[in-house]
Amino acid sequence: MNTLSKAYEVGTTFSHNIIPLDFESIDGVPESHLWSQSDESHQKIQTNNPRDSLIPVIDLSDPCAIDLIGQACKTWGMFQVINHGVPLELVKKVEFEARRLFSLTTHEKRKVLRSPTGATGYGLPRISPFFAKCMWHEGFTIMGSCVDDAKVLWPHDYQRFCDTMDDYQNQMKLLAHKLLLLSLQTLDVTQEEINWATSTHGSNGALQLNSYPSCPNPSRTLGLAPHTDSLLLTILNQYGITGLEIFVEGLGWSPVCPIEGAFVVNVGDLLHIFSNAKFPVVYHRAVVNQSKHRISVAYFYGPPIESTLAPLSNYQDPCFRSLLVKEYIRLKATHNDKALSLIRI
Numbered sequence: 001m002n003t004l005s006k007a008y009e010v011g012t013t014f015s016h017n018i019i020p021l022d023f024e025s026i027d028g029v030p031e032s033h034l035w036s037q038s039d040e041s042h043q044k045i046q047t048n049n050p051r052d053s054l055i056p057v058i059d060l061s062d063p064c065a066i067d068l069i070g071q072a073c074k075t076w077g078m079f080q081v082i083n084h085g086v087p088l089e090l091v092k093k094v095e096f097e098a099r100r101l102f103s104l105t106t107h108e109k110r111k112v113l114r115s116p117t118g119a120t121g122y123g124l125p126r127i128s129p130f131f132a133k134c135m136w137h138e139g140f141t142i143m144g145s146c147v148d149d150a151k152v153l154w155p156h157d158y159q160r161f162c163d164t165m166d167d168y169q170n171q172m173k174l175l176a177h178k179l180l181l182l183s184l185q186t187l188d189v190t191q192e193e194i195n196w197a198t199s200t201h202g203s204n205g206a207l208q209l210n211s212y213p214s215c216p217n218p219s220r221t222l223g224l225a226p227h228t229d230s231l232l233l234t235i236l237n238q239y240g241i242t243g244l245e246i247f248v249e250g251l252g253w254s255p256v257c258p259i260e261g262a263f264v265v266n267v268g269d270l271l272h273i274f275s276n277a278k279f280p281v282v283y284h285r286a287v288v289n290q291s292k293h294r295i296s297v298a299y300f301y302g303p304p305i306e307s308t309l310a311p312l313s314n315y316q317d318p319c320f321r322s323l324l325v326k327e328y329i330r331l332k333a334t335h336n337d338k339a340l341s342l343i344r345i
Ligand code: OGA
Pocket: 208, 210, 224, 229, 236, 238, 243, 244, 284, 285, 286, 296, 297, 298
């Protein structure tokens, strides 16, 4: 557990079913998971180029990487990154361990069910209470050490899972710092502000293992409903299976095609606020697949929760009022996508 989990533990006041479906035991999409096509949040607008990702792919070893990252953050709030230095072997081990976890029986997985007000463990997405329908999804959230849950799942063999997730969280934190530093250097930012965003002291990360079992009727349901990520930066691995889509004004839902060895990086609400809206925050969702069981792993990086978040001081006319990081997390937990507009000036 880390301090971020405390901020999340306040939870929402909704009572809502957070238990994922027993996917093994069903052969159709139940009413609870049927998203109507006319539902605004499930609208699929035709794209001209559904196969091509619009999002730039940036080679971190390119001398121009800083400009490319700045440009991508300002235009899209998202990019893919290659040559990022995270060992491929570790990335593969994480997928292996995630698949090992989700292939446990429903009975086993429910032993580590996230409590209704809890932050970590097995369960449906945190945004579930904001939607009338359930998502075709099961997830496992880790904040800091996952040893307590892992011991329940594998009493005699939990160390491998924990070591892998610890190593990965450390690597993700390093990469998040690197990417934040590069992106912020393209804005008018003070050294103090850079220190806040990349502080190793009290900073927070969360690891979200997502599982989208194959679905008999993928067009009738959703893996993850449209949302923005709350913290500063998200680093996602799609593990080679398409599913992530972004909403592009005038174009609709557009896929972000997985690229071997690449991570998808996106701006979260806190970086949108911090950049004084110079970096847009990208609406995204995940769709599911008829034949493949898709796994994705997201790392969310955030600043200390007791610190104050304010738009960069060098910009006149701040777009948002300042507030504590934990206050924003709470606002998001209770108002979801209305949270940003509640603090807009
Ligand atoms: C997330 C997310 C997308 C995916 O975990 O916040 O947006 O492709 N995941 O699983």
